[in-house]
Amino acid sequence: MGKPKLGQVFLTDHNIIRKIIGSLAILPSDHILEIGCGDGILTEALVDLNVPLTVVEIDSVCIDNTKQRLPQDISIQWICEDVLKLDFSGFQSPLTIVANIPYYISAKLIQLLVKHKSLFRNITIMIQKEFAHKCIAKPSQKVYTALSVFTQYHFDIEYLFDVSKRCFNPVPKIDSAVIRLTPNQTLYDEHARLVEAIVAACFWGKRKKLSTSLRHSPYLLFKDDIRNIIEIQDLLSKRADQLAVQDYHYLATVLKSYILLE
Numbered sequence: 001m002g003k004p005k006l007g008q009v010f011l012t013d014h015n016i017i018r019k020i021i022g023s024l025a026i027l028p029s030d031h032i033l034e035i036g037c038g039d040g041i042l043t044e045a046l047v048d049l050n051v052p053l054t055v056v057e058i059d060s061v062c063i064d065n066t067k068q069r070l071p072q073d074i075s076i077q078w079i080c081e082d083v084l085k086l087d088f089s090g091f092q093s094p095l096t097i098v099a100n101i102p103y104y105i106s107a108k109l110i111q112l113l114v115k116h117k118s119l120f121r122n123i124t125i126m127i128q129k130e131f132a133h134k135c136i137a138k139p140s141q142k143v144y145t146a147l148s149v150f151t152q153y154h155f156d157i158e159y160l161f162d163v164s165k166r167c168f169n170p171v172p173k174i175d176s177a178v179i180r181l182t183p184n185q186t187l188y189d190e191h192a193r194l195v196e197a198i199v200a201a202c203f204w205g206k207r208k209k210l211s212t213s214l215r216h217s218p219y220l221l222f223k224d225d226i227r228n229i230i231e232i233q234d235l236l237s238k239r240a241d242q243l244a245v246q247d248y249h250y251l252a253t254v255l256k257s258y259i260l261l262e
Contacts, residue, residue, distance in 0.1 A: 008059070008102060010038045011126075013167035020178060021045050023160050024124060026096065033091070035083050035099035035109070040066030042100060047074055054091075058082045084108055094121040103128045103174075107147060110181070114154045117183035124160070124180050132159060132177035144241045146203040152245045153195060154188070155181040194259070195252045202240035202248075210243075211236040214255075221260040229254060 011017070020042065026032070031052040037043045043066050046053055054077040057063050063078055070076070079086070084105060097120055101109060106127045113123060127135075130143070135151045136159050137144040151157060163176040186192060201220045205213025211227050214220060214236075227236065231254050235247055243251075 008038065008062075009168040009170055009172050011041055011100060011163075011167060012169050013163075014041070016163055016167050017042055017045050019161055020098070020124065020126075021049070023178070023180065024049070024096065024098070026051055027094070027121075030094055030096045030121060031092070033095055033097050035097060036101045037062055037066045038100060040069045042098065043076075044069055046098065047076070053077070054079065056081060056083050056086060084112060088116040088119060091119055093119045095119045096121050097123040097125070099123065099125040101125070101127075103131065103176075106131055110151060113181075114150075115188055117154060117188060120183050122180055122182045123155075124178065126163060126176050126178050129162060129175040129177045132179050135179060139242055139244050141241075146199050146240075149199045149203075149243075149245055149248055150196060151181070153192070153199075153248070154184065154186060156184055157181055191252060191256075194256060195248055198251050198255065199240075199248055202243070206240045209237055209239060213240065222255075222258050223260050224258055226255065226258055229258070 026049050028051065031054065032046055032049065034043060034046060034053065034055045037055045037057045039062065043053075043055060047070060055063070055066070056079045057066075058081065060080050063080055067078075083101070097113070099109065106125075109125075113120065131147075134143045134145055134147050136157050137148040158180040160178045160180055163178060165172050165175050167176075197219050198214070201214050201217035202210055203213075204217040204219060214226060215222065226232075229236075232251060235243065235251060
């Protein structure tokens with residue numbers, strides 16, 4: 001096993017591997033993109049699915065270790081690169097992503113994948129359990145954050161199963177979870193970016209009423225006083241964590257003509 005670095009811990013439990021593989025429901029037309037091969041325990045199982053496989057891994061040592069455990073005649077495309085800098089324009093849909101990554105890049109990776117989500121059939125990703133619960137949280141729950149709204153706006157989310165910290169080496173301090181993100185039909189366009197800006201503005205003043213946080217946040221500027229907009233007066237009296245995803249979509253629809261674009 002390689003020496004852990006770059007925030008790495010290595011999955012060692014074959015039962016978890018079987019559960020991940022069993023959850024994928026791979027189609028013959030799929031192309032799997034594995035993000036973060038580690039020491040190759042998951043890669044080895046993905047090879048048996050008999051569909052094209054590309055592995056993206058920032059650590060060349062991990063790639064070398066993974067190659068050593070695979071038959072030499074296996075056809076895999078290897079990309080030794082930081083996935084956050086990866087050019088997705090060379091990939092074709094449908095792409096199925098399987099990701100086991102250092103948890104500190106989880107939010108950045110999801111933000112990146114959103115921009116290319118039309119490529120993906122689905123994304124199966126292992127993340128910190130606390131992060132997973134934020135992704136699926138509902139309004140008024142303590143863990144409901146801007147991340148919750150962002151993720152649910154762009155994806156249908158399935159919480160698949162928990163993964164104990166004892167399934168890794170070295171043993172981390174936290175437990176993990178595997179979730180599946182299925183891109184919805186919401187285009188990543190100007191309206192989607194407006195929704196994201198409104199969500200950021202509202203959660204900037206999470207404990208304040210929306211009428212206050214929207215007007216004073218650094219994320220948006222308005223042409224007029226939005227407190228007099230009858231269609232959203234009920235929403236403006238609430239706090240950010242009380243609004244559902246569809247409420248934020250509605251806010252964007254109404255506020256679009258009031259926002260001062262730079």
